[in-house]
Every structure is written in C-alpha cells, then in structure tokens.
Amino acid sequence: MFLEPHWRVLTIGDGDLSFSYCLAQQQSVATVVASSLDSESEVIAKYRHQYTQYFKENKQEYYPGLDINKPEQFPKTLQGRFDAVIFQFPLITAQASRRKLTSHQYSSNLLNRQLLHHFLRHSKQYFLDPNGPMVAIITSKDVKPYCHWNIEGSLNHGLSMPYLGWLNFDLDAFPNYRIRNVDRDKFVKKTLAKSYYFAAKPSPLLAKQVTANRYAGARFCSLCRCGPMLTQQEWAQHQESKRHQQMLTFEKDWLAWLNER
Ligand SMILES: C[S@@+](CC[C@H](N)C(=O)[O-])C[C@H]1O[C@@H](n2cnc3c(N)ncnc32)[C@H](O)[C@@H]1O
Numbered sequence: 001m002f003l004e005p006h007w008r009v010l011t012i013g014d015g016d017l018s019f020s021y022c023l024a025q026q027q028s029v030a031t032v033v034a035s036s037l038d039s040e041s042e043v044i045a046k047y048r049h050q051y052t053q054y055f056k057e058n059k060q061e062y063y064p065g066l067d068i069n070k071p072e073q074f075p076k077t078l079q080g081r082f083d084a085v086i087f088q089f090p091l092i093t094a095q096a097s098r099r100k101l102t103s104h105q106y107s108s109n110l111l112n113r114q115l116l117h118h119f120l121r122h123s124k125q126y127f128l129d130p131n132g133p134m135v136a137i138i139t140s141k142d143v144k145p146y147c148h149w150n151i152e153g154s155l156n157h158g159l160s161m162p163y164l165g166w167l168n169f170d171l172d173a174f175p176n177y178r179i180r181n182v183d184r185d186k187f188v189k190k191t192l193a194k195s196y197y198f199a200a201k202p203s204p205l206l207a208k209q210v211t212a213n214r215y216a217g218a219r220f221c222s223l224c225r226c227g228p229m230l231t232q233q234e235w236a237q238h239q240e241s242k243r244h245q246q247m248l249t250f251e252k253d254w255l256a257w258l259n260e261r
Pocket of ligand 1: 012013014015016019036037038066067068069087088089090091092093115178179180181
C-alpha cells in the first residue's frame with residue numbers, strides 16, 4: 001500500500017482495529033486515527049483478539065460507532081484533518097442485508113455500492129483536509145461478488161473524486177493484521193486483493209505509483225473487466241453472455257439510484 005510518510009490517516013470500519021494497529025506500529029505515516037462501525041463494547045464482545053486496549057493505553061485516537069453512511073453523526077473533531085482515509089475490505093453488515101430482505105428494495109450489490117459511494121463522498125466532504133492531497137483508498141478482493149461493484153467505473157459518479165488506479169494489496173506487509181469477516185470472530189482467507197486509489201486533487205506522484213484501469217479502452221468491456229475483443233462477433237457474443245447481462249442489471253440499478261439522489 002502506497003502511503004506518504006507525512007500523511008495523516010483515518011481508517012473506516014476497522015473491525016478489530018488490527019489494521020490501524022499495524023499502521024500505527026510501523027510508524028510509516030504521521031498519524032493514524034482508527035474507527036469502527038461497532039461500539040467499543042461490541043468490538044470487545046465480538047473479537048477475542050482486538051486492539052481497543054492498545055489505542056487507550058497509547059492515547060491513540062479511536063472512534064467507535066462511526067457509521068460512514070451517517071454524516072449527521074460524525075464527530076466534529078474529525079472534520080478536515082486527514083490526508084488519506086482508508087476502508088479495508090468494506091462489506092455491508094448482516095443487519096443491513098436483513099433490512100434489504102424485509103424491504104425488498106435494494107440488492108446486496110446496490111447496498112455495497114452505496115456504502116462505498118458514501119465512503120468517497122463523506123471522506124471528501126468531512127474528513128479530508130482541503131489543503132492536503134485528499135486521497136481515499138478502498139482495498140477489496142478481486143473476486144465475486146466484490147468485482148461486481150464496478151469500483152473502477154461508476155462508483156464515484158458525481159463526486160469530483162477521480163479514480164487514479166490500483167495497487168496489489170500485500171498482506172505480508174502488515175504482520176499483525178487479520179482481515180475480519182464482517183460480523184464474526186473469523187478471519188477472511190488470504191486471496192488476491194487490490195487497493196483502489198481516488199483523489200480529489202491531481203497527484204503526479206500517486207499517479208506514477210498506481211496502475212491505471214486497463215479495461216477503460218474501446219475494445220474492453222469496463223463493466224465485466226474483460227477484453228480486448230477484437231472482432232464484432234466477439235463483442236456480440238460477450239454482450240449476450242449471462243455475465244454481461246448480470247453486470248448490466250447491476251449497473252442499471254446503480255445508475256437509477258444515483259439519478260434519484
Ligand atoms: C469484511 S469486514 C472488514 C473489517 C476490517 N476493515 C478488516 O479489514 O479486517 C467489513 C467491515 O465493514 C464495516 N462496515 C460495514 N458497514 C459500515 C458502515 N456503514 N460504516 C462503517 N463501517 C462499516 C463492518 O463493520 C466491518 O468491520
């Protein structure tokens with residue numbers, strides 16, 4: 001993960017705080033402020049190993065109960081203080097999924113896209129310092145269903161938070177970090193993951209570090225992240241495929257939600 005040493009970093013939705021703990025221990029950035037969606041007592045009850053005590057003992061700032069969807073509840077003390085905000089392996093909670101099932105309104109795909117869109121929107125509006133580089137980083141697995149969220153495409157529509165590119169996420173660089181399952185005291189299996197970088201300001205240094213979206217060209221399907229397709233026939237076959245049709249449905253629902261806002 002590329003982070004500049006002088007950056008002030010806020011983490012969002014850090015289940016057991018192990019990622020924030022690693023960042024703080026490594027002293028590779030200027031400051032680390034941690035947050036979790038769960039309250040402190042929920043974190044303690046949920047995870048046998050967690051780092052709330054470390055944050056207390058070391059007088060490191062930690063904000064439990066921070067819901068990225070609810071800007072009206074954001075603590076004022078976090079306003080405009082950060083160079084980068086990081087959300088590692090975002091995923092809606094089981095409670096959010098259940099709400100979806102009872103209301104029959106939104107798919108999991110849509111709810112996860114909303115979560116990430118809110119992360120980008122609210123990081124920019126509330127947490128990032130307008131005098132800094134204004135970077136937001138999402139790390140996510142590169143397999144289904146996560147690759148159905150079109151992170152490199154329409155996630156940031158209407159936000160003036162351009163997508164810069166990705167870097168492979170190297171878990172071995174964070175020795176005590178255990179990627180947590182969303183609602184359980186379980187670890188997520190080690191699979192390929194990428195950190196996706198967004199920034200409200202142009203950053204030639206960052207642009208040099210990351211790999212740009214390779215599926216953006218004319219011969220690629222940016223939704224399905226495949227190609228190049230060299231003939232009309234290949235295109236036609238792809239467009240008729242189940243995979244493409246499913247992505248089209250996700251995208252249509254997503255754009256409809258964005259337009260309703
Ligand atoms: C798969 S877990 C990953 C946990 C942790 N970031 C890690 O890397 O181990 C997904 C996390 O997203 C968090 N999350 C889900 N909805 C959220 C929201 N609205 N605001 C903040 N965090 C949220 C959950 O609390 C959970 O900790």
